[in-house]
Amino acid sequence: MNINISAEEKSEEYVITMNGELDVYTAPELQKVLDPIRQDGTHHVRIDVTDVSYMDSTGLGIFVGTLKDLNQHDKELRVTGASNRILRLFEITGLRDLMHINESSEVE
């Protein structure tokens, strides 16, 4: 299973869009895209998971690492378009309270 990932810089935030399954096999690809953004720490990050059909805990690990890096630079991580199944994952793990999930307000 493959995943397509694109990153777009929009003034103060990077918007990452994905299409496919985010799991132990595809997570390294997302990691590769996010690494320079995480290290720079100059932008907020929004990850759009509308077209992500499945996500496992390894995928969630990338969100955790990104959040920790961004918080060190006082930047935020937002997740949009989470399906009920993905939302459940954020809820059970308690991460929903730390990341902005499916909030409509835009950081512009």
Next chain:
Amino acid sequence: MTYVDELANEYKDIMSKYLFDQKQDEALEMCHTFSDKVIQIDTSPEEIVTLHMDLLDDLRVTDGDKIRQSLHIVQEVLIAFGFTYRDYKAMLAKIEVHDKELDVASSLQETMLKTTIPVLDGLEIGAISVPASKVSGDYFNIINHRNNLLSFGVADVIGKGIPAAIAMSMIKFSMDFQGATKNPSEGLKSLNRVVERNVNQNMFITMFYGLYNIETDTLHFSSAGHEPGLIYRNDTNEFEEIDAKGIVLGVTDSAEYEQRQVKLHKDDMLIVCTDGVTELRKHDDTFIDLDDIKDMIVDTKEHHPQDIVQYVYESLTRMQHTQKKDDLTLFILKNTGE
């Protein structure tokens, strides 16, 4: 014309340029792109030599000098194979180091981190934990405090290999040292502080931490972002979901963990598992239905929990998508006393 035929023609072109058209430099340059293409389709060096011999016949090259000259072309093409072979050897060496690391992590799990399931009056315990590959990310630990108190933890470490095995030792030793002196909520809180300082950025741990009082039949539990547990009620034949609020270990140092309690009556069961069970992918790529797992438990409820977990595991293995396996852990505690 097939791609292989095209490549054979390309080689013929290179030979002609080199031997007959006096365009040696151009021909040698063409050898580089040619070797890239043949390596791409996994051609072997002996196939190149065979092609070369066939072309010598085809182009009617019989003169000894010409044949010797033509060997420069084979040499040029095979240089790239040499590079690829050296890359391959380097990769093999890396894999070997990686395999050794996995062996260390795996033997650590099999020896130091191994838990024995205690045999107690009034309480039966069954547990199974099967890794998807050599090193597991799942872990369970049970400690019998011998004063009617039993603590246990079921954890899923996200992140594999040696860091995962180290994280598991942190869980084990902190549970062993804290023993029954700490409640699950405090246990998770201090464990979180240790884990938060030590794990890689992407790594985190989900954990269900329970303390069971055999005298009062009461389970005290907290959860660090773990899958909710299930209580099977024997008198109503129904399942209740139990959960306590708390974030996964290793994300923030200021985490607090809710602690709750629930009473188990005779023949009630507590079931805790990892997402390898609840998120199991079936052959047709769909997810397992939790009701199917509940049915398996009800069907075997008269048996010892160790037989139940074994039965559920074997049933799940048959249903599981072979390419999309995850570590799988199932823990069942049954109150057999009055």
